[in-house]
Amino acid sequence: MVDNITISRSALVVIPAHLYAEEHVLTERQVIKSIINGELDGYQADGKWYVRISQQQTGPVQDPAEAPFVQVTNPITVTEYAQQSATTVAAVLEDIAQGRVAGFHAHGMWYVGIANSGLQRANSHRKYAFFLYVSIFIFILALLAGAVLVWYQAASSVPQYSVLMVKIEMPVGVTAPDSALKADLFLLNKDLESIINDYTQGLAIPDVNLHTKTPGQAPRWISMLAGATAIRNILFDFTAAKSRINRWEFSQNFEKSKIIWSEYMVKATVTNRSGQAWIRQLTPGIYWLIGWTATETELGFWQQRVELVPGENRIILNPRNALYFDG
DSSP states (O other): OBTTBOBOTTSEEEEEHHHHHHHTTOOHHHHHHHHHTTSSOEEEETTEEEEEEETTSOSOOBOTTTSOTTBOSSOEEHHHHHHHHTSOHHHHHHHHHHTSSOEEEETTEEEESOTTTHHHHHHHHHHHHHHHHHHHHHHHHHHHHHHHHHHHHHHHTSOOSEEEEEEEOOOTTTSOGGGGTTOEEEEESSOHHHHHHHHHHHTTSOOGGGGOOOTTSOOHHHHHHHHHHHHHHHHHHHHSOGGGOOHHHHHHHHHHHHHHHGGGEEEEEEOOTTSEEEEEEEOSEEEEEEEEEEOSSOEEEEEEEEEEOSEEEEEEEOGGGOSEEEO
């Protein structure tokens, strides 16, 4: 064997077209055209053109058994093949039809070569690209779903209940701080005026429970009536001049009125040493805050409308917003 030359079994040798062109002072294109026109014995394999010549001629040759006849291992379109072969597409299609050139039809196009070689690799690349795009799409969807989940959790973390922080403030030097300590706070779902109206309308409806009593006690209706009267007295006192209010009677009326408005009470608490109190776990809505403080020198009464929103709500009670304050 000489470099790039192998003697074939048919006493013919195969030489690459470009080497043949160099030996004969031709261009490779002219050699290929001569092969196509039948002027030279040759073929194409693996994208290269070869010329068959007799054994007596010299030059680099290759065993035709090792160079398959008219095989294109990497399929190309008939257009590309025609350009490489310096022929027409019609001629290539006729060669495929006559069996002179290996070819096939796939995906609406004609190819030169073997269908189960490069085309399979091309299809594999297409499938790989498809699965890659699908994976990227799923990944993006997962990111979006994660973002939505985070947003939903953040939205869900917004407090669904209300907290009411009450602060009783007394002017320094005007009154003793004791009135702000251990002040009673009652959260009602109605104001006193609406409560007494409900009670007045209910008197026309027979209620067996109003006549129940325990040994040594008066019937409950007597206590209810006394409570209603006490509320009326409190509401009346608010319209009277401060100098005409009897503090002892006012305190007694407040205690007697509890039997009426306690049925409308949501929660109750007392202030701490700082004059503060927290009422927690409340459903957002509208309430009325009753504040009561009584010492030897001071008496304070508040009824404040509060509209609670989810989260923390604050209200300050002082002598200026009290219904009644004496101290």
